[in-house]
Amino acid sequence: MTPSRALAVYDGSGIDGGLYRRVVGWADAAPYWLDQLIRVWSAVGLGLFAVLMTVAWWRARGAGPAVMARVLASPLIVVIAYAVNSFFKSLVEEIRPCAQLGVRGTLEACPGAGDWSFPSNHTVIAFSAAAALWSADRRLGRIAAVAAVLMGASRVWVGVHYPHDVLVGAVVGVLVAAVLSPAAGLAAPLVRRARDGALRPLLGAGAVAVAGGGTPLEPQRR
Template identity: 40%
Template structure:
């Protein structure tokens, strides 16, 4: 079964079992402190901007590195955009209504999106998971930060009341599976783009190499007559 087929089946079956979980989460969220609700509403959008900033820093670092690093720095956000576009196509195809509009008598932290802004899959989850996955294969130093951030962004969509849990699960699945292959591929040998090491004149190898001199070191600058070996005492009197 393909990932796309599994995602479609999850979308069709989702509301049948997702309503109870959604109500439990939103009812609990309504009892949380005001500061936590504000953090959830702000953080659900701010997390995406953090990933954008990480991609910008990765590109900045790649400017002084090899060609492969630059290629990965460009392919990573490009892959995220492509997967996001796919999630939009799935949204339009399936037309799953937002739970905050479809389920009566629910209290949400965030304002329910306008009609026609479908629920499945969660675009925030797609972007967060795809960003974390591509950073994992191209800049592992930030993976310990990016992966937990992606989880928080995804879960915050249910916490603020604008998605079912299966919406964010499907979005995360799409991002994790489809985004990493492009930047993970070999974009080129690492040595491309590096400046050749400086060489001392006369030490080149291959074409243009200076031929070794047959003149003894102590004889340079002397005329052929001066380089005649001195006569021995026997030769002087013979």
Template identity: 35%
Template sequence: MAVLAESGSNPDVDLLYDINGLAKDAPHWFDRGVEFMGEYGLLIVMVLLVVWCWWSLRRRGGAGGGDDAASSMAALVWAPLAAGVAVLVNVPIRGFVERPRPFVDHRGIDVLVSGKTDFSFVSDHATITMALGVGLFVAHRRFGLAGIGLALLEGFCRVYMGVHYPTDVVGGFALGTAVVLLLSPLAVALLTPVMKAMEGARGVGRLIRSRPVADGQDEALVPGARTPAVSEERDLAA
């Protein structure tokens, strides 16, 4: 496919043609599947993964249990917020770089999605999915690894679809990761008191823990332990 690239020694364009060239030999149904997953499907899966992580943390009362619930939930809430911040940061970047879509400057690109008229660098889809993946990793490593894997797949799909250069995707990965990690300490510090307040509130506390713990009742969560009230009653009976 490099003969179509007319790119000289540009590895970015060569890799674009190599990956996008796979679409020319793939069945039509496969291209349509990649189109859906790359445009909408993987974003939906990422949202479902965040919800699943929330459900898991809620049932366990935090990744480490006990008082860790509020901080773990704060880290999880930061994941979608960071994705939104990263997209906003990308707005001036796109306007400054003004890189056209690859099919504008290069012939022979098999474009699976029409109507893309905005600039190419950096990829919003790659930015969002990697920000969610890294944000999930901060909250829960297992879910985070799955999210990062989905983000890598999203990046491949964007190049396969002919709407981004590989460097657009790498730039999106770097932007999403940077926003999450650089702002995570401040964001978690600000969000943790909010999560603690919600945890102690009636009704909304179940968003943080599936079984909220009342004051002075922590001992009842330990197998074989007795609450102070039960211990006192048994001592009097004796």
């Protein structure tokens, strides 16, 4: 095997395969309604983060330009985090636990060959979105953080990821957002100029004036 393929077709069951089997066993013994709720959340729950980003944009219309810049950058940050994660997936090529361990009857159909497991895409998307929102709007960031944890946990529950896939996915998502979100705030001058033009209805007025007329102030971060 060449060095470039040293990590190819990786078997991650030795890390936490036992914990994976335990969680899947819990899912098998859980009430039907709970399994179905988690299965649906795992499949479509990422849509909530798009909704939260839309709400963040609406709320940022009354905030300073740096806040709006971070909100507008949030979808791009998620895309970049997904690209970084795809690189790791192609490097490690870890076989899905349901395939590696021969687990049958998982809540989500076991992905086919070549659909690698490490790290979890769903988790990376959820945590990068949550971290990006946290940097712009603490209130929405808290909601997104809880949703991200639930998304990551659901990927193990439905049987398509090891716990370490989710843990590393969370780290990748948070790190990418932690680096890029502060940098997005540097685009505040662009947002400020755009607010003086035709985009004002979309970007809002931003800063609020001091009572009695004075220097405009950015509202406190929520």
